[in-house]
Amino acid sequence: MTQPATTRATVPAPAGRPPRSAPGWWRDAVIYQVYVRSFADSDGDGTGDLPGVRQRLPHLAALGVDAVWLTPFYPSPQADGGYDVSDHRSVDPRLGELSDVRALVTEAHALGLRVLLDIVPNHTSDRHPWFRRALAGDPAARARYHFRTGRGERGALPPNDWESVFGGPAWSPVPGAPGLWYLHLFAPQQPDLDWRHPRVHEEFASVLRFWLDLGVDGFRFDVAHGMVKADGLPDIGAARQARLIGAQELPFFDQDGVHEIHRGWRRLLESYGPDRIGVAEAWTPTAERTARYVRADELHQAFNFHFLQTGWEAGELRQVIEESLAATAGVGAPSTWVLSHHDVVRARTRLGSLARARAAALLMLALPGSAYLYQGEELGLPEVAELPRAARRDPAFHRAPGTAAEGEQGMRDGCRVPLPWESDGPSFGFGPGGSWLPQPAAWGALSVRAQTGDPLSTLELYRTALQLRRLLPGLGDSAMEWLPAPAGVLAFSRPGLVCLLNTRDEAVCTAAPGELLLCSVPEESRDAMEAGAPADQLRIPANSCTWWAA
Structure with a gap:
């Protein structure tokens, strides 16, 4: 063994x-x-x-x-x-x-x-000096972010229908400036910068x-x-x-x-x-x-x-x-x-x-x-x-x-x-x-x-x-080639190496591609793979990946 x-x-x-x-x-x-x-x-x-x-x-x-x-x-x-x-x-x-x-x-x-x-x-934090100056009304600082007038009566609605990645509108009203909004694709504390500036x-x-x-x-x-x-800043549609x-x-x-x-x-x-x-x-x-x-x-x-x-x-x-x-x-x-x-x-x-x-x-x-x-x-x-x-x-x-x-x-x-x-x-x-x-x-x-x-x-x-x-010269930045494999199995070769991935929930029998180097299933060895397998084949464990010296 x-x-x-x-x-x-x-x-x-x-x-x-x-x-x-x-x-x-x-x-x-x-x-x-x-x-x-x-x-x-x-x-x-x-x-x-x-x-x-x-x-x-x-x-x-x-x-x-x-x-x-x-x-x-x-x-x-x-x-x-x-x-x-x-x-x-x-x-x-x-x-x-x-x-x-x-x-x-x-x-x-x-x-x-x-x-x-x-x-x-x-984006920056809303505590960034630039955004603090922008909230205070500095036009130069506001130009570095996306400030827009809202839609609807007195600008009470966000400028468009964009949603935050974190949920809810991607716009928040500017305190003390009715009808004015700023853009944040993430949290309200993360105002988006305007990279046109x-x-x-x-x-x-x-x-x-x-x-x-x-x-x-x-x-x-x-x-x-x-x-x-x-x-x-066009609308994207509710869907x-x-x-x-x-x-x-x-x-x-x-x-x-x-x-x-x-x-x-x-x-x-x-x-x-x-x-x-x-x-x-x-x-x-x-x-x-x-x-x-x-x-x-x-x-x-x-x-x-x-x-x-x-x-x-x-x-x-x-x-x-x-x-x-x-x-x-x-x-x-x-x-x-x-x-x-x-x-x-x-x-x-x-x-x-x-x-x-x-x-x-x-x-x-x-x-x-x-x-x-x-x-x-x-x-x-x-x-x-x-x-x-x-x-x-x-x-x-x-x-x-x-x-x-x-x-x-x-x-x-x-x-x-x-x-x-x-x-x-x-x-x-x-x-x-x-x-x-x-x-x-x-x-x-x-x-x-x-x-x-x-x-x-x-x-x-x-x-x-x-x-x-690190040790195998065929890994890293070099070519690969797909190999024939049973259903549910991926097999490919690199210079000096063959990789077999079995995505199935049961073992799969296939021909041995070389000498076993590494198996993701900790109790498996080549001896265990050979046990119960047809002649000249191995039992590749369920949900496993194996590396072979080719």
Whole structure:
């Protein structure tokens, strides 16, 4: 009987972890998203902070990722988890100081990790100095946002029928100015900037230079598809809801004008050398529309939300993979793959089981291009659906009770529950105190401490897969070829590797493609697969993914 395929001892440890050489390191990078407030708390106030992230960087280096993406840590009233920024060049005192960013970047680089920051260019906080001056009546400040006269008698109705992504109207009345409204595609505390104004362009170019001068390696641009609105701000019709972002054409998302903004950012990034990158959070109706954001003179990567939104069905997965690869190949860019992030239900819950989430992870890491991991994904954490109403912080939950609050828009708190690092203690090692969102009692068994060294754990599966991804020259940014497979199974080859994904709820018999390297089902080995299978075939476990040396 061979060792379990998930035993890390079956994979030779690399001699070191130097950062990927520039240029082009991002084309096959694995990038780990840190939701700062929920990653690690250094001071016991219950909220994660930058010193906490810095202390836990060795975990990310040992995991085997190439870069870290930090969610916003800027000063913010926290109306939307830090995505309502009041100062783009500073650090929220609750999360650290500017010196902590410098120290974090320095230590990350020493560990072979690059650092990406989250930039929020579509809107500011309503506490931002610009918007405060705008509310006070400053015409120059108002020109940087979308202020409009309302419709109806005395402007009592919103200027158009746009809805907020978080539910309710996308317009709020200006206090003390009857008939005047301002636009916010998200929470009322997040007024949208008007990117037709040159001062807005100048401000964000300055912000990017500030952080690039500090040493960061690039940026993820929040709502990169939303900064430009259609001329005249036309109605969209009552049947088309803004909450279905990416599902259809909308006059405030994916407008052609955003691409000139991205071209300017690309030029700015390249002025700092070939290895600084920009990543677009761009929800679009098709893979072809997404690929427009990564044309040669625009950004380097764009999130593949079409892959993330695909269900556990072999035909659908193959279709979205083919469409994604074709679209990005058409513009010479790498594809990206993502299963979870801070705005969606965790993959384990969304896909229906831990087995499927583990299999999906191996599928994702075997595909050509770059992959994104969300903190806790490597632990197999589920969505926390049962949270006290008083503990919830998602503005969608409180803004649309009984509708979006009970569905996907109210679930963002559940994927943001602080990480468990230790098997016990008041916050499972998250920090000296409690945690800002309550952790389930069972999370001790899912902690980093509990899973480290256990060859059957999800953490060790990720570590092994990421080691193999680094060691096998055929993985990353290279070609793939589909192979014949039974119904419900995907099979494809990479140079030196074959990947088999079984999406069925029962084992499937198929010919062995080579020597087994890794299996997402922890108890399976090649011996177990051979038992009871016809001659010259193997039993591929239900809801599993296997890697084979070809």
